Amino acid sequence: MAPGLGVSLPEIRLGGRAVLSAATLDFAGGKVTALLGPSGVGKSTLLRLLAGLLPLPAGARVAPADGAPLAGRVAWMGQQDLLLPWLTLLDNVCLGARLRGERPDQPRARALIAAVGLEGREGARPAELSGGMRQRAALARTLMEDRPFVLMDEPFSAVDAPTRHRLQSLAAGLLHGRTVLLVTHDPLEALRLAHRILVLRPGPRGAVPEDLPMPPAPPLRAAHDPAVLAAQAALLERLAEAA
Numbered sequence: 001m002a003p004g005l006g007v008s009l010p011e012i013r014l015g016g017r018a019v020l021s022a023a024t025l026d027f028a029g030g031k032v033t034a035l036l037g038p039s040g041v042g043k044s045t046l047l048r049l050l051a052g053l054l055p056l057p058a059g060a061r062v063a064p065a066d067g068a069p070l071a072g073r074v075a076w077m078g079q080q081d082l083l084l085p086w087l088t089l090l091d092n093v094c095l096g097a098r099l100r101g102e103r104p105d106q107p108r109a110r111a112l113i114a115a116v117g118l119e120g121r122e123g124a125r126p127a128e129l130s131g132g133m134r135q136r137a138a139l140a141r142t143l144m145e146d147r148p149f150v151l152m153d154e155p156f157s158a159v160d161a162p163t164r165h166r167l168q169s170l171a172a173g174l175l176h177g178r179t180v181l182l183v184t185h186d187p188l189e190a191l192r193l194a195h196r197i198l199v200l201r202p203g204p205r206g207a208v209p210e211d212l213p214m215p216p217a218p219p220l221r222a223a224h225d226p227a228v229l230a231a232q233a234a235l236l237e238r239l240a241e242a243a
């Protein structure tokens with residue numbers, strides 16, 4: 001089971017504007033936390049701060065619960081698949097190791113490609129794959145890194161609804177036991193996958209994270225579970241209020 005992550009941030013200002021309010025957040029180890037909120041509220045900013053893609057301001061603390069540093073233990077998956085068009089699927093999945101000058105673990109890459117349902121397509125270039133297949137390839141590449149912390153910024157937003165549903169089911173199994181922070185605009189995605197949902201509500205001193213009550217069943221929740229449907233309606237209302 002991956003460790004938890006303690007985060008304490010001062011007010012985050014970008015372009016002269018308060019984007020995120022000062023906040024202390026504890027992300028439970030081995031659990032998925034979904035982050036929702038209106039467009040431009042600061043979801044990606046929070047994720048980028050944790051990923052080290054934005055510099056942490058003085059006084060900020062991002063500390064894994066096991067006491068070891070976070071650096072080098074984070075996998076990232078974004079909205080764009082970022083597959084290199086000139087590489088095969090197998091080489092794309094192995095890209096991280098190659099960039100680090102390591103010998104890729106090809107059997108592991110092949111096993112992950114099979115796990116995301118792309119067995120037999122190892123030699124295909126990204127242009128030969130559909131959008132859903134490319135996102136599955138990106139998921140395999142993210143998991144190839146085998147990091148305890150996974151940060152996902154709208155990973156499935158570019159695919160159609162049935163494909164997204166399948167990708168969510170796949171991700172729930174493959175991400176099991178990792179500490180995941182998932183940014184999404186899709187309330188049902190959050191309710192199917194997450195142990196905890198945070199809604200970022202805009203405020204005068206930056207956006208404030210608020211917990212949402214969760215349905216009793218653990219993830220992966222069924223989309224037709226009445227408790228999930230009720231929570232979805234409540235979440236939509238909360239998002240409309242926050243917008």
Ligand SMILES: Nc1ncnc2c1ncn2[C@@H]1O[C@H](COP(=O)(O)OP(=O)(O)OP(=O)(O)O)[C@@H](O)[C@H]1O
Pocket residue numbers: 014015019037038039040041042043044045046
């Ligand atoms: N480097 C930057 N410099 C100045 N302002 C920035 C920078 N990066 C983001 N912002 C601003 O910070 C705010 C939050 O942006 P962010 O991308 O985190 O929002 P978001 O909630 O992820 O939005 P979306 O749902 O549309 O992806 C926005 O107003 C954005 O314009």
